[in-house]
Amino acid sequence: MIIKNIMAAIDTIAQTQGNTIAYDELGNTHTYEQLKNYSNSLAAFIENLHITDKAPIMVYGGQQFDMIASFLASVKAGHAYIPVDVNSADERLTDIIEIGQPALIIAVDDLPIAVTGVPVISKTQLSDVFNTSIEFEMTQPVIGDENFYIIFTSGTTGKPKGVQISHDNLVSFASWMLGETFNWQSGSNVLSQPPYSFDLSVMDWVPTLLSRGTLKALPKVAADDFKTLFKTLPNLQLNKWVSTPSFADVALLDPEFTQKNHPNLDGFFFCGEVLTSTTAQKLLDRFPEAKIYNTYGPTEATVAVTGLEITKDIIANHDKMPIGYVKSDTQIMIQDNDGVALSEDETGEIVIVGPSVSKGYLNNPEKTAAAFTVIDGQQGYKTGDLATRDANGLLHYKGRGDFQIKLHGFRIELEEVAQQLQQSQWVEQAVAVPRYDADGKVKQLLAIIVAKNNNFEKPILLTNAIKLELENIMMPYMVPSRFMYREALPLTPNGKIDLKGLISEVNGNA
Ligand code: AMP
Numbered sequence: 001m002i003i004k005n006i007m008a009a010i011d012t013i014a015q016t017q018g019n020t021i022a023y024d025e026l027g028n029t030h031t032y033e034q035l036k037n038y039s040n041s042l043a044a045f046i047e048n049l050h051i052t053d054k055a056p057i058m059v060y061g062g063q064q065f066d067m068i069a070s071f072l073a074s075v076k077a078g079h080a081y082i083p084v085d086v087n088s089a090d091e092r093l094t095d096i097i098e099i100g101q102p103a104l105i106i107a108v109d110d111l112p113i114a115v116t117g118v119p120v121i122s123k124t125q126l127s128d129v130f131n132t133s134i135e136f137e138m139t140q141p142v143i144g145d146e147n148f149y150i151i152f153t154s155g156t157t158g159k160p161k162g163v164q165i166s167h168d169n170l171v172s173f174a175s176w177m178l179g180e181t182f183n184w185q186s187g188s189n190v191l192s193q194p195p196y197s198f199d200l201s202v203m204d205w206v207p208t209l210l211s212r213g214t215l216k217a218l219p220k221v222a223a224d225d226f227k228t229l230f231k232t233l234p235n236l237q238l239n240k241w242v243s244t245p246s247f248a249d250v251a252l253l254d255p256e257f258t259q260k261n262h263p264n265l266d267g268f269f270f271c272g273e274v275l276t277s278t279t280a281q282k283l284l285d286r287f288p289e290a291k292i293y294n295t296y297g298p299t300e301a302t303v304a305v306t307g308l309e310i311t312k313d314i315i316a317n318h319d320k321m322p323i324g325y326v327k328s329d330t331q332i333m334i335q336d337n338d339g340v341a342l343s344e345d346e347t348g349e350i351v352i353v354g355p356s357v358s359k360g361y362l363n364n365p366e367k368t369a370a371a372f373t374v375i376d377g378q379q380g381y382k383t384g385d386l387a388t389r390d391a392n393g394l395l396h397y398k399g400r401g402d403f404q405i406k407l408h409g410f411r412i413e414l415e416e417v418a419q420q421l422q423q424s425q426w427v428e429q430a431v432a433v434p435r436y437d438a439d440g441k442v443k444q445l446l447a448i449i450v451a452k453n454n455n456f457e458k459p460i461l462l463t464n465a466i467k468l469e470l471e472n473i474m475m476p477y478m479v480p481s482r483f484m485y486r487e488a489l490p491l492t493p494n495g496k497i498d499l500k501g502l503i504s505e506v507n508g509n510a
Contacts (some may be wrong), residue, residue, distance in 0.1 A: 061108025329356030
């Protein structure tokens with residue numbers, strides 16, 4: 001698929017198939033024609049406000065049609081949008097306004113804080129604009145290298161950074177999603193669950209709307225409560241599933257989450273964190289007709305840049321699920337700490353070079369200079385992720401550089417320990433967490449585990465059983481010295497296991 005202009009491509013569908021449902025929020029539906037008309041009216045309204053040229057617009061809300069219509073309106077009127085989720089902490093909102101300097105805020109949901117000095121389109125005003133048809137012609141849309149969206153990183157430590165993604169960055173990503181690698185048919189019903197402030201959401205809404213599909217929104221209220229979630233999911237009649245592996249694990253808690261109840265579900269798309277072989281295997285067992293894709297990438301390189309189908313063979317032949325092959329317009333280099341390219345099977349940092357790499361962080365030249373680089377005239381990003389590349393060009397993720405610790409002189413990857421713990425028949429989920437001494441040196445490694453159902457009378461007996469089982473798999477220095485058990489692991493607002501949160505918790509900083 002050749003995409004020249006994303007907004008125009010979506011509008012084309014309105015011309016030929018206007019009555020097709022573009023967005024379905026638990027039965028509240030909107031068509032492609034409505035998407036076009038609403039976004040045109042709002043774009044015309046924005047142009048009439050005469051805000052600073054090209055300045056970004058913050059769009060605040062949840063899993064709603066009005067969010068997508070507002071995103072498209074912003075870019076049609078020539079402004080990047082900054083999506084901010086309704087469940088964000090007030091402090092995050094203040095930080096984003098301070099750093100992002102939006103020229104306008106569209107409050108799809110009511111803002112929880114008072115904002116001064118920036119015009120706000122309120123919820124009621126927005127619905128008036130949407131319901132008034134205003135003539136609009138796209139004369140100054142976002143194009144080429146201009147920012148399409150700015151997504152703020154989660155910023156567990158320090159201030160969030162605004163990743164600037166251009167129209168062409170997004171075209172590179174969307175063309176790949178709709179290309180040969182993935183079996184993405186037009187007209188698919190696609191789950192829209194990750195918040196729009198998390199770039200994983202771009203993997204659901206952009207390819208779907210470019211291919212005449214229907215977004216099946218899952219609002220947070222429906223996703224947070226297991227009972228509601230399990231009841232809602234089969235009614236969505238999904239063809240494709242996009243989420244973090246952690247969210248699929250939640251769905252898998254329901255024994256009814258099977259092909260029988262989702263007869264047309266033919267694809268699972270994962271990104272954002274490690275996909276374990278346990279999760280992949282369960283999905284293959286329960287969904288014999290579905291393909292499972294593992295994809296990898298940071299927000300800074302537009303959602304994902306590598307991917308592959310996880311088949312039975314892949315699971316049988318690899319301890320850890322590979323993150324795939326790099327997309328054809330992009331290069332990945334594996335480098336050591338001095339920036340020297342490493343050879344096959346050597347572990348180093350992933351550096352991504354290509355047309356989907358961001359121009360940098362908004363209003364933050366220092367952080368941009370530290371993380372971005374130019375290689376042979378192309379934009380590159382140093383991910384901080386570790387990986388190897390094998391003889392076939394397949395990439396294997398080895399954890400975050402900053403989740404690498406030294407214990408008694410040994411270098412240990414936290415994610416490696418977690419993955420090995422997961423091999424035990426008693427372990428459902430596991431993470432490994434370091435405890436530091438006052439000097440910041442690691443003094444102990446802890447395992448935090450969600451155990452499978454078992455009949456052990458005491459946790460210590462369970463621990464002994466797990467240790468015994470893993471004796472031949474794990475190097476002794478990697479075995480955590482303390483095991484703690486939990487009902488579930490905490491997730492970040494983006495739905496990934498909150499490793500950083502757990503680290504601060506066990507170190508008394510929570
Ligand atoms: P974000 O920018 O929030 O999307 O987070 C990107 C980070 O998530 C990457 O730098 C990786 O550390 C991690 N990540 C993304 N995809 C995968 C994957 N398939 N397997 C393991 N880690 C991943």
